[in-house]
Amino acid sequence: MKFIHTADLHLGRFYKGELPLEIAKIRREELWKNFENIVKYASEKNVDFLLISGDIYEREYFTLDDMNRFASIINTLEDIKVFIIAGNHDYIDKNTLYNKVRFNKNIYIFKSKEYFDIDELKLRVHGISWDRDIDFSKDLDFEIKDDYKNILLIHGSVSGKDYFPIDLDKIKNFDYIALGHIHLREKVKENAYYPGSPEGLNFKEVGERGFLEIHLKDKLDVKFTNNQIRKYNVFNIEINKKESILEINNKIKDILSSYKKDLNRIILVGEYENPKYLENSILLDSEYFYTEIINELSKSYSIEDLYLENKENIIGKVIEDLSEDREALNIAIEALMEAQNEN
Ligand SMILES: [Mn+2]
Structure with missing residues (x-):
């Protein structure tokens, strides 16, 4: 199977105090454009699914119109499944905008810790959406389905330095772990990757940026594609x-x-x-x-x-x-x- 992994889009970002208003406005649009390009790429390559590992948007600046815009982009992927977890910037609670718009049935948004089985692909996709009560030191047991491929989406830091650290040694048996939260692209284990933010968001985020394209059969093949609009x-x-x-x-x-x-x-x-x-x-x-x-x-x-x-x-x-x-x-x-x- 073939899929795309991205994370940390930070749509709606305001760049308050970081960039002049005019420039910030252009950059906000470019974050959208970048995301549209990922969706277009997924569609053209006819991948099986798209994974988005949290921080899709910044809650404090994201409006209902923005969420409708997001849905209208993602809903164009009629035959391609999309799996979305929330991160710390777009965390899920009862007011979440994810509940206020209509997504096609091929769009799976993890509301907490759960999994979805896609039988035609012999695939189980596990995910944990971030919320304020999450405790990754306790919540890391998963029901692996043995004759299926198992993929996990999770948003946090594997280095242990952050305020929601993940101990990767506790999560084994996954064919692929789709991480989000760290904005610099990194392969942290044979089967675990951060794609990094697809567009640099500040002057700490220099260098090449894009998304990951993964082929998963007997072995894993991970390829990086640069799609940033500006560096x-x-x-x-x-x-x-x-x-x-x-x-x-x-x-x-x-x-x-x-x-x-x-x-x-x-x-x-x-x-x-x-x-x-x-x-x-x-x-x-x-x-x-x-x-x-x-x-x-x-x-x-x-x-x-x-x-x-x-x-x-x-x-x-x-x-x-x-x-x-x-x-x-x-x-x-x-x-x-x-x-x-x-x-
Ligand atoms: Mn982030």
């Missing part, structure tokens, strides 16, 4: 204090020339005589989709000038005392300048 990129740019503003601008322009369509973060590092002035002098082409500058430059200074300006105060005194030990002097000056800047 997040982070560039650390080391500034040399001798560089002119023109040179720095050209350097940034060169780097961004291959990423015009993307969401880019430029981090300026190193020393410069006037970091704020440099930051304000960076010219960004209007054809770039979105670029932000993070200024981590520290102010460079010349000891001679500093001494002349501070002869009468503590900084001048420190320069006199430590003039033989340049390294100690640099550390002391840096601390004094920092203290001064905080005032």
Whole structure:
């Protein structure tokens, strides 16, 4: 059998405080577009089913219209089954929007811990929808059906670091475990995968993104397909204090020339005589989709000038005392300048 595994779509995401309103609006639409592309791919490849392992949407921003939009997209898959669990962002309770719209009968939404048997495929699909009371340390026993393929959908962290950890050693005997929650794609075991979020959602989510296509027969074959519309990129740019503003601008322009369509973060590092002035002098082409500058430059200074300006105060005194030990002097000056800047 052949199927698609995705998770962490985060439809409706608002990007509050992260992106300007105009850009956020475009990105919200692109999350939808990305999802539509996955559904279209499933349909064109005529897979047997599609798995969505939670965080389909963000509850606080998702409206009934949005849920109708979601249903109208997923309901186009008339012959392809869809299995959906809820995650921590779209958790199920009595008010869940999943109950307020009509889904075709080939769409299976797990309301808690349950399983569905698909006899024509000799398949049992198990799933746990996340809710606030779930305890993965207790709720991990499943009724495996021996002559069937058994697949599990579950949303949580297998690394144990998170607030709803899953102990994968407790869940065996599955032909495939379709994980959600961790946004970075990862194979955590021979039979257990995170597909990652199909579209980067913030500057921590850089790199290639997409969904997994799985062939399951006697053995498991998992293939990644990149379908992201735009990438997040982070560039650390080391500034040399001798560089002119023109040179720095050209350097940034060169780097961004291959990423015009993307969401880019430029981090300026190193020393410069006037970091704020440099930051304000960076010219960004209007054809770039979105670029932000993070200024981590520290102010460079010349000891001679500093001494002349501070002869009468503590900084001048420190320069006199430590003039033989340049390294100690640099550390002391840096601390004094920092203290001064905080005032
Ligand atoms: Mn998520």
